Amino acid sequence: MTETTQDLLTVGQVAETFAVTVRTLHHYDEIGLLTPRERSYAGYRLYTASDLERLATIVVYRRLGFGLEEIAELLAGEGDLVEHLRRQRAAVTTRLTELRELVTALDHALEAEMGNRPATTEELKDLFGDGFDESYAAEAQERWGDTPAWTQSQARTATYIKADWESVKAEMDAVNAAFVAALESGEPPTSAAAMDAAEAHRRHINDRFYDVSYSMHQGLGEMYVTDARFTQTYEDLAPGLAAYVKAAIDANAARQQ
Amino acid sequence: MTETTQDLLTVGQVAETFAVTVRTLHHYDEIGLLTPRERSYAGYRLYTASDLERLATIVVYRRLGFGLEEIAELLAGEGDLVEHLRRQRAAVTTRLTELRELVTALDHALEAEMGNRPATTEELKDLFGDGFDESYAAEAQERWGDTPAWTQSQARTATYIKADWESVKAEMDAVNAAFVAALESGEPPTSAAAMDAAEAHRRHINDRFYDVSYSMHQGLGEMYVTDARFTQTYEDLAPGLAAYVKAAIDANAARQQ
DNA sequence: GCTTGACCCTCACGCGACGTCAGCCCGCAG
DNA sequence: CTGCGGGCTGACGTCGCGTGAGGGTCAAGC
CATH class of the missing domain: 1.20.5 (Single alpha-helices involved in coiled-coils or other helix-helix interfaces)
Known part of the structure; x- marks a missing residue:
């Protein structure tokens, strides 16, 4: 049943038995993980039965994803x-x-x-209204095209599909609604409600478009009152909202120590 | 809002913007994946807006798990x-x-x-009966302990838990039942039913214990009629079964061309 | 003008588990 | 004696950087 060649197997035979390569056995020998007890006078590696046992354990551990060094530890009884x-x-x-x-x-x-992904700006217009037309996009590219934030934003939104844009819109609407609610209930921009809305606003941009620090956020708030187009967008939602948003953003930034 | 340092960013700034390390940028430069358009007179890498755009794409592809070479291809428009x-x-x-x-x-x-895992041989005895006692295991070790097949079998069964042994027993019973059914229905060992049972037997050992070639399988069949203990096991199931199994194994081996 | 500290540069090795030559030796069959 | 199928020992390649070493650069404070 067994070919009883003195019970010593050569690398090739061992490799086939355990479904590993000869190189692997060489490697194990090199790093001292499995050194065959004997060598033929010609230098051939000769594996004894106890070597095979050790190899069997090694193979099992390897299948479990352990590193060779870790296996050596385990075989040494450590750990x-x-x-x-x-x-x-x-x-x-x-x-x-x-x-x-x-x-x-x-x-x-x-x-x-x-x-x-939304065909050109068609679907985006459906979602965000006519304020989102080509001239706007072109101008944005013109004004911010060379900033890291714009690059980052482009990279991220490039893979947005319609569903993503719908989520973006939903989040944006929620934030705006929070601002409007705070404003109309008479709470000052420094109130917790307003500041929380500002923080939600920052997070929204941070998560969806580009990294926004508190100081960058303040830069955006500033723009909402100085850039007519942005001011208009907010004023359409509620009179005085643009300035209110800016103030809330400033308060929120100050709140972070 | 932007610190307009001539629109050229140094490695450190770029690294922070894209959340990669400086070393990574050096690496991309080394392999030609992203070489900044400019250098300061002191040799500092200076990244332009178009460099940033390229990097943005690279980062996205990297997140998708692509290799750097693959990314280079994609950026080159190939593929x-x-x-x-x-x-x-x-x-x-x-x-x-x-x-x-x-x-x-x-x-x-x-x-x-x-x-x-089964405590010593206690549970195994419950499962396989008293034929499976220590003396048997010791003798097996004695007779086959130095064969690769035995080593492989030991390595595999070492991790078997009780449930595994129950599966093994169930498979073994099914194979034996198939042999008995073929024998008692009067079909010859060369019938398809008998040969199929033999093949199932070989597969069972092959999957659960060690690799069994057809010739090795025939060696096992031979043993079933020459080793009294194995013969007894089969004869207990049905008179003449040991010889029948051997013949079926031989027929099945011959069937494979 | 000088020092300091934060950045930047270019080598160059290390990692993990082998794959893959290259160049040479051994043993056996014809 | 000559193949031919192994076996041997280097030694480099892989993949994407991490991690120093050794040494310039730059803006700021003294």
Whole structure:
């Protein structure tokens, strides 16, 4: 049944038995993880039964994803196997969720590439109204095209599909509604409600478009009262809202120490 | 709002804006993936707006898990993005299932390590009867301990927990039942039914214990009629079964061309 | 004008587990 | 004696940077 060649196997035979490559066995020898007890006079590696046992354990641990050094520890009796198993499990599950997120990101990108992204500005106009026309986009490019924030924003929104823009719009509407509510209930821009709305505003831009520090946020607030187009947008929602928003943003920025 | 330093950003600024390290930018420069258009007279890298745009795209692709070389291709306009996305998705999902299997393997190993593996031979005796006692195991070790097959078998069964052994027993019973049915219905060992049972037998050992080629399988069949203990086991199931099994194994081996 | 500290530069090795030559040796069959 | 199928030992390549080492640059404060 066994070819009893003195019970010593050469690398090739061992490699085939355990479904690993010869190079792998060489490597294990190099790093001292598995050194065959014997060598033929010609220098051939000869594996004994105990070597095979050790290799069997190594192969099992490798399938469990352990590193070679870690395996060496375990074989030396140092370290608790159960603890290593737990750590490994934790690491693998972490990687699993990362990969799952990657898949959804890829699906997202695929959808976007397949033509699900808003055709030019058509659908965006439907969503955001006529204030969002080509001339606006062109001017924005003109004014901010060379800022990092604009670049970042372009990179992120490039993969937004219609559903994303709908979420963006919903969030934006919610923030505006919060501002209007605070204003109309007579609360000052320094009230918690107004400042919370300002913070929500900052987060919205930060999450959806580009990183916004508190000072950058104040820059935006300033613009809302100095740039006629932005002022108009806010005034259409409620009289005095543009200035109110700016003040709330300033108060919120001051609130952060 | 923007610090307009001639619209040229240094590595540090760019790195912070895109949440990458300076080293990464150096690396992209080294491999020619992103070479800043300009350098200061002191040799400082100066990134222009178009450099930032390119970097933005690179960062997005990186998040999607593409390799740098692949990204270079895409940026050069070679290769279809959608196709790359699909390939990437396929690769990631493959890796996902691998990792899922790894987790179950780890859970398995954990269960086994936590004491769920059969205490010595107690539970095995319950399952397999008294034929499975220590003297048997010792003798097996004695006879086959130095064969690769034995080593492989030990490595695999070492992580078997009670549930695994129950599955093993169920499979074994099913195979034996098939042999008995074929024998008692008067079909010859060369019948399809008998040969199929032999093949199931080989697969069972192959999957649960160690790799079994057809010739090795015939070696086992031979042993069933020459080793009294094995013969007895089969004869207890049905008179003449040991010889019948051997013949079926030989027929099945011959069937494979 | 000088020092300080924060940045920037260019090498160049390290990582993890082998894959992949290259150049050479051994043993056995014809 | 000559192949041919192994086995041997270097040693470099992989992938995307991390991490020093050793040394300039620049704006600010003294």
